[in-house]
Amino acid sequence: MAQPFFDERMLAALERDLPVTHRPFRRLAEEAGLGETEVLQAIRSGLRSGAIRRYGALLAHREIGFEANAMIVWQVPEERIEEAGALLAADARVTHCYQRPTFPGFPYNLYTMVHAATRDEAMTIVADLAKRVNVEQFDVIFSLREFKKASPTYSGWEGRRGA
Amino acid sequence: MAEELSRPALDALDAQLLNALQADFSIEPAPFAALAEKLGVPESVVIRRVEALKEAGVIRKIGPVLEPGRMGFVTLLVAMKVAPDQVEAVGRQVSEFQAVTHNYQRDHAYNLWFTMVAPSQEEAERVFKKAAALPGVEAAYPLPALRRFKVSVRFAVKERKGAGGA
Numbered sequence: 001m002a003q004p005f006f007d008e009r010m011l012a013a014l015e016r017d018l019p020v021t022h023r024p025f026r027r028l029a030e031e032a033g034l035g036e037t038e039v040l041q042a043i044r045s046g047l048r049s050g051a052i053r054r055y056g057a058l059l060a061h062r063e064i065g066f067e068a069n070a071m072i073v074w075q076v077p078e079e080r081i082e083e084a085g086a087l088l089a090a091d092a093r094v095t096h097c098y099q100r101p102t103f104p105g106f107p108y109n110l111y112t113m114v115h116a117a118t119r120d121e122a123m124t125i126v127a128d129l130a131k132r133v134n135v136e137q138f139d140v141i142f143s144l145r146e147f148k149k150a151s152p153t154y155s156g157w158e159g160r161r162g163a
Numbered sequence: 164m165a166e167e168l169s170r171p172a173l174d175a176l177d178a179q180l181l182n183a184l185q186a187d188f189s190i191e192p193a194p195f196a197a198l199a200e201k202l203g204v205p206e207s208v209v210i211r212r213v214e215a216l217k218e219a220g221v222i223r224k225i226g227p228v229l230e231p232g233r234m235g236f237v238t239l240l241v242a243m244k245v246a247p248d249q250v251e252a253v254g255r256q257v258s259e260f261q262a263v264t265h266n267y268q269r270d271h272a273y274n275l276w277f278t279m280v281a282p283s284q285e286e287a288e289r290v291f292k293k294a295a296a297l298p299g300v301e302a303a304y305p306l307p308a309l310r311r312f313k314v315s316v317r318f319a320v321k322e323r324k325g326a327g328g329a
Binding site: 004005006011014015016017018020021022023024025026036040043044046047049050051052053054055056057058059060063064065069071081085086088089094095096097098099100101103104105106111139141142143144145146147148149150151152153154157 | 171173181184185186187188190191192193194195196206210213214217219220221222223224225226227228229230231233234235236240242254255257258261263264265266267268269270271272273276277280282302304306307308309310311312313314315316320321323
């Protein structure tokens with residue numbers, strides 16, 4: 001198994017919420033017993049290598065007016081999945097697009113997420129996506145209630161790594 | 164619409180800040196000063212605004228979005244069918260697992276959907292089995308990503324008047 005990209009101490013420092021201050025990375029670094037330059041370099045190399053997808057603000061989508069959270073599941077013939085996945089992924093309104101296995105009573109194999117202000121707005125987007133991707137069998141599953149939405153935690157798992 | 168009243172108003176500068184903070188946050192010693200320069204406002208204004216947006220719950224966090232696989236972690240989506248009168252209790256219990264990141268009741272016969280980011284396949288399986296064994300769970304399916312076409316959670320933020328007139 002590949003070595004994790006960051007050692008435990010760096011990971012724990014990076015995962016903290018960045019202080020809002022003039023030299024925030026210096027503050028993060030000092031609190032972890034690391035150097036500011038070391039932290040900046042770790043983030044830059046993480047971004048370059050893809051170990052960090054992006055660095056910046058994570059927003060609460062409900063608070064900025066994206067109330068409707070629609071999971072659209074598509075039943076795509078196996079030979080079209082590549083094309084359909086690429087087409088949906090290219091659309092800016094789609095935040096996630098995954099191929100997943102089907103299961104009893106659920107013949108859908110391609111999953112996309114769309115966030116919109118209202119259900120009506122989400123349905124308009126879905127209708128447009130359906131037309132463009134040319135898939136007739138799909139379902140739109142809205143969230144009724146959010147039980148949890150949290151950033152993953154990568155540091156602090158007991159016994160995971162020696163570092 | 165009562166809920167609408169509690170939504171914070173976002174002016175043009177807030178919207179600009181939120182979009183810039185998601186897209187091109189500088190990885191350099193003074194990133195808020197860099198942002199201030201880009202937007203043509205003093206750094207102190209940027210810092211005050213960002214703090215207020217965090218207090219209002221608009222910004223959850225400033226930090227990295229890490230690639231789970233590169234951290235040695237596994238991800239999993241789980242779909243469950245839960246007896247309607249038990250969905251609240253099951254939803255709450257599932258949320259308690261550290262590995263569970265998103266957990267939603269959804270408008271479907273499969274009414275509880277959650278995602279995990281777990282430090283090992285064993286931990287993901289352990290959580291799955293415990294969740295599937297909770298009272299009221301009638302069916303549970305692990306749905307690993309067979310292929311990822313896209314993940315890009317960024318939101319285009321527009322200016323918004325506070326409905327409460329604040």
